[in-house]
Amino acid sequence: MMLMKDGVEAQMKVEQSPGVLILQEGSNSSLMCNCSTIITSVQWFQQNPGGPLIALFYMTSKPQEKGRLKSTISTKDRYSHLYIRDSQPGDSATYFCAVKHSALLTPAACTETRAEDLTQPPEGEQGP
Numbered sequence: 001m002m003l004m005k006d007g008v009e010a011q012m013k014v015e016q017s018p019g020v021l022i023l024q025e026g027s028n029s030s031l032m033c034n035c036s037t038i039i040t041s042v043q044w045f046q047q048n049p050g051g052p053l054i055a056l057f058y059m060t061s062k063p064q065e066k067g068r069l070k071s072t073i074s075t076k077d078r079y080s081h082l083y084i085r086d087s088q089p090g091d092s093a094t095y096f097c098a099v100k101h102s103a104l105l106t107p108a109a110c111t112e113t114r115a116e117d118l119t120q121p122p123e124g125e126q127g128p
Contacts, residue, residue: 013036014098016033028086033079068091
């Protein structure tokens with residue numbers, strides 16, 4: 001996304017980490033969305049394989065919580081966290097953050113999150 005300020009182009013970067021997150025069922029984790037400039041709001045979305053985008057949170061200042069999900073924002077420090085508590089198989093999805101700076105909405109890289117039973121070896125791998 002290119003921003004214009006006083007006729008000068010500046011690149012606005014939005015990064016989300018980790019890129020892939022594999023959780024053991026019942027564990028807790030978080031995703032982070034970072035922006036290279038001060039932000040005014042953050043949106044978090046979830047998308048199940050083959051499904052539509054589901055809006056989870058829209059935040060401008062205060063933390064929000066929905067069930068086992070919680071999101072925080074720091075507009076000054078240019079980041080937002082999405083926390084997943086007591087992960088369940090239904091949490092397996094791709095999560096997206098989008099940030100707003102002035103009138104611009106910039107999508108970030110996404111995080112694929114899978115909640116799996118890690119007591120079993122991953123597909124294609126043999127146990128000892």
